[in-house]
Amino acid sequence: MPDGLSPSKQTLTPDLLKDFSRVRGDSLELAKGLSDADATVQSMEDASPSKWHLAHVTWFFERFILREHLSGYTPFSDDFDYLFNSYYDAVGDRHPRPRRGMLTRPRLDEVLAYRAHVDAGMETLLSGELNKELAGLVTLGLHHEQQHQELFLTDLLHLFAHNPLKPAFRPPELRLMKGDAAELSWQRFEGGLVEIGHEGEGFFFDCEGPRHKVWLEPFELANRAVTNGEWMSFVSDGGYERPDHWLSDGWATCQAEGWQAPLYWRFEDGEWWTMTLRGWQPVDPKAPVCHVSQYEADAYASWVGARLPDEAEWEVAAHDVPPDGNDVGTGRLSPAPQSGDGLLGLFGDVWEWTRSAYAPYPGFKAAEGAVGEYNGKFMSGQYVLRGGACSTPPGHIRATYRNFFHPGKRWQFAGLRLARDA
Structure with a gap:
C-alpha cells in the first residue's frame, strides 16, 4: 500500500x-x-x-x-x-x-x-x-x-x-464584510537544511511523503495573500497587456484565452463584480484574489518585484500554524479579508500557488495495483498549490497537503502569497 x-x-x-x-x-x-x-x-x-x-x-x-x-x-x-x-x-x-x-x-x-x-x-x-x-x-x-x-x-x-440568470448555490448575501486586510508585511525565515513531508500519526496521501531533507536559502514570506484590490492595480497598470512579466507559455495562454482579469470578474457600471457560490456579488477589494492561474500568479509576483514561494518554503512557514481557517465549515463560501498579526490565512480562503512543479519526493514509490494510480501518475506538467480554500471541507487541510493543477487552470479557488529572497 x-x-x-x-x-x-x-x-x-x-x-x-x-x-x-x-x-x-x-x-x-x-x-x-x-x-x-x-x-x-x-x-x-x-x-x-x-x-x-x-x-x-x-x-x-x-x-x-x-x-x-x-x-x-x-x-x-x-x-x-x-x-x-x-x-x-x-x-x-x-x-x-x-x-x-x-x-x-x-x-x-x-x-x-x-x-x-x-x-x-x-x-x-x-x-x-x-x-x-x-x-x-x-x-x-x-x-x-x-x-x-x-x-x-x-x-x-x-x-x-455560464447561466445568464446567475443562479446562487446558496442564499445570496453581500460578499463585502466588515473588517480590513492587514497591511502587507514580510516574515523572514533563515532556511538551511530543513525537512518537509508528512511525519507522525494521521492520514496523508502517498504524494505527501516520504519525509526528506531540503536545503533552503534565507527567504521572506508575505503575511497574507494578495488581495482583490491589489490585483485591480495590476489590471489597471496593463498587467494583462504587457508580456514583460509573463512566462512565455503564460503569455501565449493569456493571449489565446483573452484573459483581462481573474475568472468570473466583470466590470459593470464602474465597478468590478464576480460570480460566487452565493450568486453575483461586488468584488471585495480586501479579500484574497481568487480564480487565477499559476501563470497569472507568477506574472503578478514579477510585476511587484517578488516571486511565488517554493512549496518547501511554504511548508516550513506553515509547520507550526494551526490548520484551520475559512473553509466550507464557516459557511461563507468565498475568501474573507485576512487581518491580525503573524502569518494570516495560510489555511483556508484560497489555495496558494507555488513555483514548484508537482514531482515525486525522493524515495516516493507508487503502490502496485489500481489504488497506486491515485497520485503518482499525475506527476507531470502540473504545479503545486498549498493551504486549502473556502471550498475545502473541514478537517481536510494540513501543512503537508500537496494540491496540484496545470498552470493555466483558473476555475479552482486559487490565489497567491508572495515570497522573496532575503
Missing part, C-alpha cells in the same frame, strides 16, 4: 462508521436543492457534473471495498462500473471524461439510490471487525470523497457562471 495507507501511520477514530456517515452525509447536503438538470450538465471538459461526482465517490467504495471484502455483496448495476470509473486504467474501460455531461441517465434520483445501496453495504462491513489495511482503505475513500466535495463546488460554480 502507499505510504499514506501504511497501518503504522494511521490514526483511526474509535468508530469509523461515524466518520463514514458524516462524510457521506456532507455530500448529500451539497446536493440539496439541485435539479436533475443542475446535476447533469457539464460546463467544460475539466469539470464534471454534480451527479457524476456523487456517483464516482460511491463507485470507489463499491469497486475497491465492497466487491473485494463484503461476502455476498451484489453490485447496484454492472453498467456503473464503466460509467463512473475516473482514471483507473487497471480497473478497465470507462466513459470518456469530456462526455460525462451526456449521461442524462441514470437520473439524479437513481444516483442517490445507488449511494443508499452502497452505504447499506458499507454499514454492514463497518459494523464488523476490520484489519488496519482495510480500515486504511476506507479512510482513503473518505478523503477521496472530500476531494470530490470540493470539486463539486468548483465545478458547479463554473456551471452556474
Whole structure:
C-alpha cells in the first residue's frame, strides 16, 4: 500500500462508521436543492457534473471495498462500473471524461439510490471487525470523497457562471464584510537544511511523503495573500497587456484565452463584480484574489518585484500554524479579508500557488495495483498549490497537503502569497 495507507501511520477514530456517515452525509447536503438538470450538465471538459461526482465517490467504495471484502455483496448495476470509473486504467474501460455531461441517465434520483445501496453495504462491513489495511482503505475513500466535495463546488460554480440568470448555490448575501486586510508585511525565515513531508500519526496521501531533507536559502514570506484590490492595480497598470512579466507559455495562454482579469470578474457600471457560490456579488477589494492561474500568479509576483514561494518554503512557514481557517465549515463560501498579526490565512480562503512543479519526493514509490494510480501518475506538467480554500471541507487541510493543477487552470479557488529572497 502507499505510504499514506501504511497501518503504522494511521490514526483511526474509535468508530469509523461515524466518520463514514458524516462524510457521506456532507455530500448529500451539497446536493440539496439541485435539479436533475443542475446535476447533469457539464460546463467544460475539466469539470464534471454534480451527479457524476456523487456517483464516482460511491463507485470507489463499491469497486475497491465492497466487491473485494463484503461476502455476498451484489453490485447496484454492472453498467456503473464503466460509467463512473475516473482514471483507473487497471480497473478497465470507462466513459470518456469530456462526455460525462451526456449521461442524462441514470437520473439524479437513481444516483442517490445507488449511494443508499452502497452505504447499506458499507454499514454492514463497518459494523464488523476490520484489519488496519482495510480500515486504511476506507479512510482513503473518505478523503477521496472530500476531494470530490470540493470539486463539486468548483465545478458547479463554473456551471452556474455560464447561466445568464446567475443562479446562487446558496442564499445570496453581500460578499463585502466588515473588517480590513492587514497591511502587507514580510516574515523572514533563515532556511538551511530543513525537512518537509508528512511525519507522525494521521492520514496523508502517498504524494505527501516520504519525509526528506531540503536545503533552503534565507527567504521572506508575505503575511497574507494578495488581495482583490491589489490585483485591480495590476489590471489597471496593463498587467494583462504587457508580456514583460509573463512566462512565455503564460503569455501565449493569456493571449489565446483573452484573459483581462481573474475568472468570473466583470466590470459593470464602474465597478468590478464576480460570480460566487452565493450568486453575483461586488468584488471585495480586501479579500484574497481568487480564480487565477499559476501563470497569472507568477506574472503578478514579477510585476511587484517578488516571486511565488517554493512549496518547501511554504511548508516550513506553515509547520507550526494551526490548520484551520475559512473553509466550507464557516459557511461563507468565498475568501474573507485576512487581518491580525503573524502569518494570516495560510489555511483556508484560497489555495496558494507555488513555483514548484508537482514531482515525486525522493524515495516516493507508487503502490502496485489500481489504488497506486491515485497520485503518482499525475506527476507531470502540473504545479503545486498549498493551504486549502473556502471550498475545502473541514478537517481536510494540513501543512503537508500537496494540491496540484496545470498552470493555466483558473476555475479552482486559487490565489497567491508572495515570497522573496532575503
